[in-house]
Amino acid sequence: MAGEPRRYRELCPIALALDVIGDRWTLLLIRELFAGPKRFTDLEQGLPGVGSSVLATRLRHLEQHGLVRRRRLPRPAPALIYELTPRGASLDAVVLSIARWGAAYLPGQQDLVSRGRWLLQALAATADPPPPGLGSTNFVLDGEESHIRVGHRRLAARDGLLTDARATVRGTVPDLYTLATTSGTGEPGLGRVAVDGDRRAAEWLLKHLVAGLRSAANSGTSTKEHA
Amino acid sequence: MAGEPRRYRELCPIALALDVIGDRWTLLLIRELFAGPKRFTDLEQGLPGVGSSVLATRLRHLEQHGLVRRRRLPRPAPALIYELTPRGASLDAVVLSIARWGAAYLPGQQDLVSRGRWLLQALAATADPPPPGLGSTNFVLDGEESHIRVGHRRLAARDGLLTDARATVRGTVPDLYTLATTSGTGEPGLGRVAVDGDRRAAEWLLKHLVAGLRSAANSGTSTKEHA
DNA sequence: CGGAATCCTCTTCGATACTG
DNA sequence: CAGTATCGAAGAGGATTCCG
Numbered sequence: 181m182a183g184e185p186r187r188y189r190e191l192c193p194i195a196l197a198l199d200v201i202g203d204r205w206t207l208l209l210i211r212e213l214f215a216g217p218k219r220f221t222d223l224e225q226g227l228p229g230v231g232s233s234v235l236a237t238r239l240r241h242l243e244q245h246g247l248v249r250r251r252r253l254p255r256p257a258p259a260l261i262y263e264l265t266p267r268g269a270s271l272d273a274v275v276l277s278i279a280r281w282g283a284a285y286l287p288g289q290q291d292l293v294s295r296g297r298w299l300l301q302a303l304a305a306t307a308d309p310p311p312p313g314l315g316s317t318n319f320v321l322d323g324e325e326s327h328i329r330v331g332h333r334r335l336a337a338r339d340g341l342l343t344d345a346r347a348t349v350r351g352t353v354p355d356l357y358t359l360a361t362t363s364g365t366g367e368p369g370l371g372r373v374a375v376d377g378d379r380r381a382a383e384w385l386l387k388h389l390v391a392g393l394r395s396a397a398n399s400g401t402s403t404k405e406h407a
Numbered sequence: 408m409a410g411e412p413r414r415y416r417e418l419c420p421i422a423l424a425l426d427v428i429g430d431r432w433t434l435l436l437i438r439e440l441f442a443g444p445k446r447f448t449d450l451e452q453g454l455p456g457v458g459s460s461v462l463a464t465r466l467r468h469l470e471q472h473g474l475v476r477r478r479r480l481p482r483p484a485p486a487l488i489y490e491l492t493p494r495g496a497s498l499d500a501v502v503l504s505i506a507r508w509g510a511a512y513l514p515g516q517q518d519l520v521s522r523g524r525w526l527l528q529a530l531a532a533t534a535d536p537p538p539p540g541l542g543s544t545n546f547v548l549d550g551e552e553s554h555i556r557v558g559h560r561r562l563a564a565r566d567g568l569l570t571d572a573r574a575t576v577r578g579t580v581p582d583l584y585t586l587a588t589t590s591g592t593g594e595p596g597l598g599r600v601a602v603d604g605d606r607r608a609a610e611w612l613l614k615h616l617v618a619g620l621r622s623a624a625n626s627g628t629s630t631k632e633h634a
Numbered sequence: 635c636g637g638a639a640t641c642c643t644c645t646t647c648g649a650t651a652c653t654g
Numbered sequence: 655c656a657g658t659a660t661c662g663a664a665g666a667g668g669a670t671t672c673c674g
Contacts, residue, residue, distance in 0.1 A: 192525040197509025220637050231667050277500040282424025298419040447656050458648045
């Protein structure tokens with residue numbers, strides 16, 4: 181029995197929004213679903229520390245509010261998956277603005293759980309609109325497969341590999357993190373990551389991504405905070 | 408003793424952002440500060456139900472992270488006020504995107520606490536960039552003074568009255584709420600609100616505001632949710 | 635094996651009371 | 655006015671158990 185969930189009861193769009201997406205774990209759960217449909221267990225893996233009970237409660241809440249849909253996959257994959265509805269996907273502006281604001285905290289972090297795709301989502305969120313000719317690229321980071329798709333006006337990071345990617349970048353998450361957050365003098369090139377396929381295309385994409393992240397991280401008025 | 412605040416400990420800009428602004432009440436507190444500097448007691452009034460202990464904890468947290476600054480006002484006003492730092496003010500994109508997304512929930516609400524300025528913030532957040540010639544306007548709603556300033560590319564709602572406003576709109580919050588959310592056939596005019604000063608200017612501004620709110624509320628894929 | 639419900643402990647919240 | 659102290663209630667975190 182969850183009882184009535186806590187609400188603000190204010191006639192204010194921010195308060196009404198937070199009644200739906202303001203609970204702990206909710207926006208991170210939505211971050212996971214922006215990377216593609218997920219099973220319950222996938223979500224547990226993508227939200228370290230969440231606890232199955234809280235996750236089930238959040239999923240039910242989001243389903244009731246029409247942000248998430250539960251769907252049974254047809255054969256040959258007898259799995260129950262969760263995915264964003266159009267209303268849920270319309271949170272992209274919210275998720276992007278939070279990711280851009282939070283990018284200022286990315287450099288210099290230690291002792292945090294890391295996932296390749298989180299870093300790719302950060303890079304995609306902070307990137308400028310792609311110049312013509314920039315190509316979608318696959319990534320295998322710490323053995324985890326994901327990709328960055330180059331769309332019309334923005335980049336998007338999702339799970340899995342594309343069949344039509346221009347190149348595949350391989351390495352560890354620390355490798356890419358170092359490449360992205362270390363302000364080497366001039367152009368550090370690829371650092372320790374390796375490339376299959378069109379190396380030029382991968383270099384160009386990475387350069388575009390790193391420039392965007394640095395710009396977002398610096399526009400944070402570089403407050404180092406936390407006495 | 409608060410102990411260590413709970414953190415996600417993920418190398419992800421969204422998780423790092425939510426470690427700072429994700430706690431209950433925090434974004435609503437920031438909403439209040441976007442309307443101008445506030446004393447502790449003002450904030451309590453603007454956050455019905457918060458409890459002074461939680462408010463003090465949130466303010467300390469935001470101060471430590473460099474989003475909020477505490478300042479002692481000089482004579483003749485021996486008051487301690489809280490205000491946003493530049494880093495705190497850089498949350499405007501986050502607050503705006505949440506307000507726009509949440510605007511879909513505004514129509515048809517009942518039994519909620521209402522404040523004139525919250526509604527003005529909602530209208531300012533969802534409004535399109537102002538056309539040239541649109542003028543700043545004062546509002547007195549349920550006796551509470553606030554205003555909407557017409558800026559370069561956006562509107563902003565704050566507390567208090569401007570000395571150089573084009574007009575003053577007077578009425579109750581339900582009056583303005585009805586005017587804003589009731590899709591009357593064609594143009595409902597001013598409804599029950601009254602205008603001092605340039606009536607044409609006030610009508611134009613209100614028309615602009617209402618159009619923006621309706622557009623934002625409808626782009627929400629009108630899911631009525633919550634069984 | 636995936637998808638939870640249950641149980642237990644700990645933290646946080648909300649409300650009231652109290653203090654410099 | 656600007657908070658701190660306190661306390662019952664609600665929520666989160668973690669492990670285990672259950673069910674199809």
